[in-house]
Amino acid sequence: MKNITFILAIIFLSLGYTVKAQTEAQKVEMCSKIAGQEATYVKDIIVDLPAAQGNEKIPSSKTTLILRKDNKYRVTICTDDDSPGKGYVQLFDNETMLGSSYNVSTGKEFKSFDFDCQKTGAYHFIIQFLEGKAGKAVVIISFLKKL
Amino acid sequence: MIKQFLFLLIGAVMIVSCSNCSNNSNKKNVFGNTNDTVSADSALPVAPQAVENLVQNISSPVEMAALIKSLGAPFAQKYMAPTNTDNFNTSFSKALNLGIYGADLGYLNMYNKTSSVIQYITAIKTLADGISVGQFFDFSTLKRLATNNENIDSLMYISIHSFNVMDNYLRKNNRSNLSALMIAGVYVEGLYITTQVAKERPNKKLAENIGEQKNIYEQLLLILKNYRKDPYFASLIADLETIQKELDPVKITIEVGAPISIEKDGMLTIKQTSKSIVNITDEMLKRIIKQTEIVRNKIIK
Numbered sequence: 001m002k003n004i005t006f007i008l009a010i011i012f013l014s015l016g017y018t019v020k021a022q023t024e025a026q027k028v029e030m031c032s033k034i035a036g037q038e039a040t041y042v043k044d045i046i047v048d049l050p051a052a053q054g055n056e057k058i059p060s061s062k063t064t065l066i067l068r069k070d071n072k073y074r075v076t077i078c079t080d081d082d083s084p085g086k087g088y089v090q091l092f093d094n095e096t097m098l099g100s101s102y103n104v105s106t107g108k109e110f111k112s113f114d115f116d117c118q119k120t121g122a123y124h125f126i127i128q129f130l131e132g133k134a135g136k137a138v139v140i141i142s143f144l145k146k147l
Numbered sequence: 148m149i150k151q152f153l154f155l156l157i158g159a160v161m162i163v164s165c166s167n168c169s170n171n172s173n174k175k176n177v178f179g180n181t182n183d184t185v186s187a188d189s190a191l192p193v194a195p196q197a198v199e200n201l202v203q204n205i206s207s208p209v210e211m212a213a214l215i216k217s218l219g220a221p222f223a224q225k226y227m228a229p230t231n232t233d234n235f236n237t238s239f240s241k242a243l244n245l246g247i248y249g250a251d252l253g254y255l256n257m258y259n260k261t262s263s264v265i266q267y268i269t270a271i272k273t274l275a276d277g278i279s280v281g282q283f284f285d286f287s288t289l290k291r292l293a294t295n296n297e298n299i300d301s302l303m304y305i306s307i308h309s310f311n312v313m314d315n316y317l318r319k320n321n322r323s324n325l326s327a328l329m330i331a332g333v334y335v336e337g338l339y340i341t342t343q344v345a346k347e348r349p350n351k352k353l354a355e356n357i358g359e360q361k362n363i364y365e366q367l368l369l370i371l372k373n374y375r376k377d378p379y380f381a382s383l384i385a386d387l388e389t390i391q392k393e394l395d396p397v398k399i400t401i402e403v404g405a406p407i408s409i410e411k412d413g414m415l416t417i418k419q420t421s422k423s424i425v426n427i428t429d430e431m432l433k434r435i436i437k438q439t440e441i442v443r444n445k446i447i448k
Contacts, residue, residue, distance in 0.1 A: 025312075032304060041304050042207050043311060066363055068210050069423060091417070098406045099417035113415040118422035119401065120359040122366060136163070145211050146217040 031078035031138045035112060039074045039142035045125060047087070047139070052132030061127040069120045072144040076112040077101050077127070077137055085133025091115060092124040102130070116147055124144060148431045183202020205330050205367050209307065211337035213253075214356060215344050222258040226340045227251040228447040230270040232277075239379040241277040242325040243446055246332020248274065249310050254340055255302045264293035265301070279324055280313040324374045331383065332446070334367055338390075339443040342436040347430075357435060358397040358427035362388070393434040398426040 024046060032041040047061040079087040088102035088109065099128060101110045117123075129135035228247050235241045248271045257262050268289045275281040285305050292302045310329070317326035338360060345353045368387060374380040404420030 025308075028308065029304075037300070040209050040213075040300075041307055042209055044308075066205055066366065068214075069359060070352070071210055071213075093419070093421065096406075098419060099408060099415070101415075110415045113417060116416065116418045118419040119364050120356075120423060143207075143213060146213055 021083060027078065027080070027138045028140070031076060031140045032105065032142065033077040034078055034142050035142045037073050039076075039140075039144055041142050042073075043141045045127065045139040045141075046137075047127045048136045049085075049127075049129060049134060051084070051134040058128050058132040063125045063127075063139075064122050065125065066143070067117045067123045069118055070147045071117050072147055073115045074112050074140075074142045074144050075115060075125070076140045076142070078111075078140075079129075080136040080138075083129070083135040083137065085129030085131065085135030086141075087127060087129050087135050087137030088147060089139050090126045090128075092126060093119070093121070094124075098123075114144060125132070162371070200280060205334050205370070205434065206364060207307070208250045208333060208337060209257070209303075211250065211341055212254045212257030214353070215341065216257055218344070218348070218350055218353060220344045220348055222254075222260060223343075226335065226343050227254065227263075227267075230266045232270050232273045232275075234448065235274060235277070237379070238278050238325060239328060241274045242328035243332045243383070244273060245274040245278070245313075246329040246334070247336040247411075247443075247447060248332075248338070249306075249329065249401075250333045250336035252306050253303075256299065256306060259299055261293045261296045261299070261302070265290060268293065268306075280316060283312045284309045285315055324377070324380070327370050327374060328383075331367060331371060331387070334363070335439070335443050335446060338439050342439045345432065346436050353429050354429075354432050355425040357432060358394070358425040359399065359423060361391075361394040361397050361399060364394055386445060390435065390438045390442055393438045396431055400424045400426075 023136055028044045028046070031044070032039070035041070043065060045061065045063045048057040049061060052058045072086060075089055075091060077087050077089045079085075087110070088100060090100040091098045091113075099113055099115065102108070103114055121131075125141070127137060228244070230248070231420055232241075232244070235244050248267055252264065252267045252271065255261075255267060260379050268284075268286060272281055272286045289302060289305055289309075292298055292305070304350045310333075314326050314329060317323060317329070338357070341353065342356060345357060346379055364387075368384065368391065371380060371384050371387070375384055400423070401423065404422070407418045407420060409416045409418065
């Protein structure tokens with residue numbers, strides 16, 4: 001009986017592992033569809049962040065990508081349905097914030113924003129969750145067109 | 148009897164589980180190493196913060212191919228690397244040329260040349276298997292899409308996504324050295340195709356784009372230099388530095404401006420007003436083209 005329980009546990013663990021893996025790829029595919037038909041997928045960023053503890057800094061994810069001059073890009077964020085926090089993404093050129101999917105002053109959220117790049121170089125994508133809550137999200141960087 | 152059945156059942160479940168491994172970038176490497184000439188130990192210790200800051204997307208074939216296409220340059224098979232994978236016997240050459248073919252596949256996809264796609268995805272699958280990441284390359288779906296000349300968008304998406312998954316997997320499994328080689332391969336082939344187009348169809352915009360590679364090149368070398376203790380890497384870095392030497396005289400100045408946000412029909416667009424101005428002479432361009440040819444042809448040999 002013990003053996004059977006052990007074997008069943010292995011089977012369920014294996015299946016669970018597979019389901020999780022499928023879900024991650026499906027999330028990326030779904031989010032790239034949300035980016036729109038005119039958008040060509042370039043890169044995805046998958047984030048899973050814990051909640052902020054006490055007065056500590058809000059957890060964030062930082063990814064650095066090269067973007068090229070004269071290209072129009074689209075940045076799309078899809079927060080998981082079961083995520084406690086709502087995700088938002090900010091785009092930085094060195095220390096300068098260029099844009100965000102969440103406007104702090106108005107509280108307005110955007111699923112996507114487009115970026116007209118005029119300078120080839122490294123850009124930082126910072127992802128956080130509102131109010132420092134824990135959260136899971138996928139960010140898709142897509143190429144739209146030459147400017 | 149029951150025991151045998153259960154063992155068979157476990158085996159079957161494990162196989163099913165692994166057939167979906169391609170979608171999981173966090174799993175551990177359960178596959179054996181190939182005849183590796185590149186060991187993960189060859190990496191120099193890098194502070195976690197530095198690793199975090201390393202650029203994750205040095206080059207994407209999408210942008211390179213889109214640039215060439217936007218200039219009206221016709222597709223040219225001669226720009227692409229031959230798909231003879233027999234010469235690539237080491238993990239080093241396999242990973243590097245996997246990147247080369249990745250860029251070629253992007254170029255083919257952008258021009259909808261599905262008839263040639265199969266030979267490139269076959270070569271990619273061979274090399275990917277050679278460094279134990281073939282399970283992440285969705286060969287059968289890509290082959291079906293290319294054979295039936297259907298859904299070009301899906302073909303493009305699956306190709307790029309497969310490369311991203313392979314790259315993520317290598318990074319997360321202490322094989323970042325191979326990831327760095329793939330990136331270098333994509334980058335060099337992208338630069339090669341761009342410079343070949345510039346050679347045959349001189350264009351100011353293209354020349355400026357090539358000149359701007361000076362900034363990206365530094366990032367690429369920064370990543371590769373992390374593995375310079377490995378003699379194969381040292382040799383590649385030395386080759387790539389010959390291109391960097393030709394890029395060095397290019398002058399790039401930045402005009403600084405504040406970004407502008409425009410909201411229209413519920414869509415937000417951010418316009419960058421800072422811009423780069425690239426000064427590259429015909430002579431500089433010629434030298435970059437020549438040196439890129441030499442280095443890239445050495446890699447695919």
